[in-house]
Amino acid sequence: MSRIIGIDLGTTNSLVAYVDDKTGLPRVIPDAEGHALLPSVVSFTPAGIVVGEAAKRQLVRHPGSTVYSVKRFMGRGYEDVKDELCYFPFRVCAGEGPVRLQVNDREVTPPEVSAIILKSLRDRAETFFGEPVDKAVITVPAYFNDSQRQATRDAGRIAGLDVVRIVNEPTAASLAYGLQKLHEGVIAVYDLGGGTFDISILRVHDGIFEVLATNGNTHLGGDDFDRAVVLWLLDDIRERHGVYLGQDAEAMQELRLAAEAAKIRLSSAERTQLTIPFDAFTYHRDIARADLERLIGPLVERTLGPCRAALTDAGLTAADIEHVVLVGGSTRVPLVRARVQALFGKTPHSQLNPDEVVALGAAVQAQILAGGITNMLLLDVTPLSLGIETLGGIVSILIPRNTTIPTSAREMFTTSVDGQTVVDMHVLQGERELAKDCRSLARFDLRGIDPMPAGMPKIEVTFLIDANGILQVTATELRTGKAAAIEVRPTYGLSDGDVERMVEESFEYAEADVEARMLIEVRNEADTVMTHVRRALAQGGGLVDAEERRRIEAALAELAGARETTDRERIRDKTTELNRITEHLAELMMDAALRSALESRRAAELLEPK
Amino acid sequence: MDYFEVFGLPRRLAVDGAELQRRFYELSRRHHPDFHHGGSADEQAAALEVSARLNAAYRALRDPIARVEYLVRLEEGRDTREGATVKPKAPPELLAEMFEIQEALAEAKAADRLDDEARRTLRGQREHLRERHRAEEARLTGPLSEAWDAADVAGRPAIREAFKRSLATRAYLRTVIDDLGEALGEDQEEHVAHHRH
Numbered sequence: 079m080s081r082i083i084g085i086d087l088g089t090t091n092s093l094v095a096y097v098d099d100k101t102g103l104p105r106v107i108p109d110a111e112g113h114a115l116l117p118s119v120v121s122f123t124p125a126g127i128v129v130g131e132a133a134k135r136q137l138v139r140h141p142g143s144t145v146y147s148v149k150r151f152m153g154r155g156y157e158d159v160k161d162e163l164c165y166f167p168f169r170v171c172a173g174e175g176p177v178r179l180q181v182n183d184r185e186v187t188p189p190e191v192s193a194i195i196l197k198s199l200r201d202r203a204e205t206f207f208g209e210p211v212d213k214a215v216i217t218v219p220a221y222f223n224d225s226q227r228q229a230t231r232d233a234g235r236i237a238g239l240d241v242v243r244i245v246n247e248p249t250a251a252s253l254a255y256g257l258q259k260l261h262e263g264v265i266a267v268y269d270l271g272g273g274t275f276d277i278s279i280l281r282v283h284d285g286i287f288e289v290l291a292t293n294g295n296t297h298l299g300g301d302d303f304d305r306a307v308v309l310w311l312l313d314d315i316r317e318r319h320g321v322y323l324g325q326d327a328e329a330m331q332e333l334r335l336a337a338e339a340a341k342i343r344l345s346s347a348e349r350t351q352l353t354i355p356f357d358a359f360t361y362h363r364d365i366a367r368a369d370l371e372r373l374i375g376p377l378v379e380r381t382l383g384p385c386r387a388a389l390t391d392a393g394l395t396a397a398d399i400e401h402v403v404l405v406g407g408s409t410r411v412p413l414v415r416a417r418v419q420a421l422f423g424k425t426p427h428s429q430l431n432p433d434e435v436v437a438l439g440a441a442v443q444a445q446i447l448a449g450g451i452t453n454m455l456l457l458d459v460t461p462l463s464l465g466i467e468t469l470g471g472i473v474s475i476l477i478p479r480n481t482t483i484p485t486s487a488r489e490m491f492t493t494s495v496d497g498q499t500v501v502d503m504h505v506l507q508g509e510r511e512l513a514k515d516c517r518s519l520a521r522f523d524l525r526g527i528d529p530m531p532a533g534m535p536k537i538e539v540t541f542l543i544d545a546n547g548i549l550q551v552t553a554t555e556l557r558t559g560k561a562a563a564i565e566v567r568p569t570y571g572l573s574d575g576d577v578e579r580m581v582e583e584s585f586e587y588a589e590a591d592v593e594a595r596m597l598i599e600v601r602n603e604a605d606t607v608m609t610h611v612r613r614a615l616a617q618g619g620g621l622v623d624a625e626e627r628r629r630i631e632a633a634l635a636e637l638a639g640a641r642e643t644t645d646r647e648r649i650r651d652k653t654t655e656l657n658r659i660t661e662h663l664a665e666l667m668m669d670a671a672l673r674s675a676l677e678s679r680r681a682a683e684l685l686e687p688k
Numbered sequence: 689m690d691y692f693e694v695f696g697l698p699r700r701l702a703v704d705g706a707e708l709q710r711r712f713y714e715l716s717r718r719h720h721p722d723f724h725h726g727g728s729a730d731e732q733a734a735a736l737e738v739s740a741r742l743n744a745a746y747r748a749l750r751d752p753i754a755r756v757e758y759l760v761r762l763e764e765g766r767d768t769r770e771g772a773t774v775k776p777k778a779p780p781e782l783l784a785e786m787f788e789i790q791e792a793l794a795e796a797k798a799a800d801r802l803d804d805e806a807r808r809t810l811r812g813q814r815e816h817l818r819e820r821h822r823a824e825e826a827r828l829t830g831p832l833s834e835a836w837d838a839a840d841v842a843g844r845p846a847i848r849e850a851f852k853r854s855l856a857t858r859a860y861l862r863t864v865i866d867d868l869g870e871a872l873g874e875d876q877e878e879h880v881a882h883h884r885h
Binding site: 242283284286288446447448449452455456457481482483484485486542544545 | 713716717720721722723725726736737739740741743744746747
């Protein structure tokens, strides 16, 4: 059995892990610089595609060609996401079928973007092991529907990976905890990540991890917290500086990244300062933890309904839960911990790093499949009811939610018109009675039925949900006993042909080679320095004499010229030169800032009543 | 192989939950596709099929009401899916009361919002029906199930019919309780949570 890696393909960050043969313990594989987390950001630059930290640095400068949080678009259609598109700087094409993103002059689908992230993790693992890696377990939110799971599997295929298992994130986390023998009994895993929320209730007993119920929201996470903060900052800026920055894509990215950083700092500090230098002014804002909690409070509340629903489905009450485990970066927010603690009435556990625990669990599941672990078994459930549309647009449930997988259901079909040779089935997922309110998965055409009087043919269709939570449909004509041909038309998925074409194309658009990446890095650095210098000249240009100003402008022009070449050394030298020449200006500006701070304090002291 | 045979159990309604779970875990360890990942395509397909059947069997037998529903289907030789066992039917002794409730429901639907008086009436009716629902379930899993296990072959058809009447009553009560909840705007939590998608 060849090596299988475990991948957490996250909204904000992705990771890859493996189980160490010597210790039997899962480990995260770091990149060359020792970083475990790969930011889930992909930038399509003229020099090539960059991923991770390098792509994240492109967000402010090239917002239109840098894609982040692509997981929110996986397995979805334009109608699903159009309301939140105003928050994203990249364009999404309107139309039927799966979402397509417009990046520069090409269209890409979310699985292709995810594939670039997966490919980067795969490269990381291959470098680490010094051998090819082509099999992976990839995690998804437990509440992901069939289309979203399929899209994830397609992303793996495009990245050249055989996805041997799709495993649910909260259950993967429970495996990582279970391996350490940390908790037995009935546990609740509360998993709040960058873009998705899951709650899973499990019974852990003697190596068996039986999921009793799961619930969640695939559109709720840390991204939404950041968004609430950004909207608040936009109002504040309009009030204090008289400008509305909501239409300025670059400013919006600056605000988003600053809001995210402030949110993170407020998990440990009671107050924090946020400073963003814009061209016309520098924005300062003092934020208290209470401000953040007021903004995100309603979002945190929205996680509690699914928790209660999962308890009800498991036939349990909060008092029956013996351990609560926190997973996902957003569970570092004190308000989240407090609300979870209040709901379940016990202190939640987070011994394992909430950013890494899902990837570690994926590695454990990979090791189980490889035959390296034989005393652990995960019995997961399907999160949503599966049904077919019947007369009048009513959904008839074939497999109820929270059924242990793999599972199957059989249904008889026949014809309604004499001589009919095709029968059409519409398969949906969801808990609503009407088909229009449920999630359309696919339409299946049963073909090649012998022409007979209406009602005579008897076609038995088997709906099987496999251990990945993915639907497989087969049909047999009972009279002849032969398999009926089925044509699948996925509502939001890619066809096999699409995926194959993308696998081929992915070689053309392969990640930029090391040379190109290094060029992008030095250009980034040059851009950053030039932006700072231009701002400094605009705000503090009067502090230096005309001669010094002329020299700075000349150095700036030289670097701008060099930046357009591909000569890395030259760009680096000119960047250093510009830095050196502006040191004096920077000092003067610092002094001026200090003086004005001192003066305002003195003024405040004078004004203060004795 | 029926679901009782899957677990090596006799066709009886008295099932020891802990023992059933133990056998389910043991069989899962043997047949789950995860432990046959390295096998041939045929072996993997077989593991998938056996495992799917095992999960369906556990689901049908672990809950005492689902167990009764499965037994009725099995006895009648019907291999239809879960939940499609009976049509909801009002119990005769509740007909008068049901007429009253349906009237109150119709009024509630016609009115824009409920006044406190109407609200109290609907709540009272719902509480009464909930009690009746609990009693019906207790009858199914208690005396009726015991009667089945004790009966000989000749006695079973009568009990089977009693099961069906009781299941139909239970299904009916469930529908009316849900309707009352909806009219009161107190749709149950789990519905609200799932309706979001």
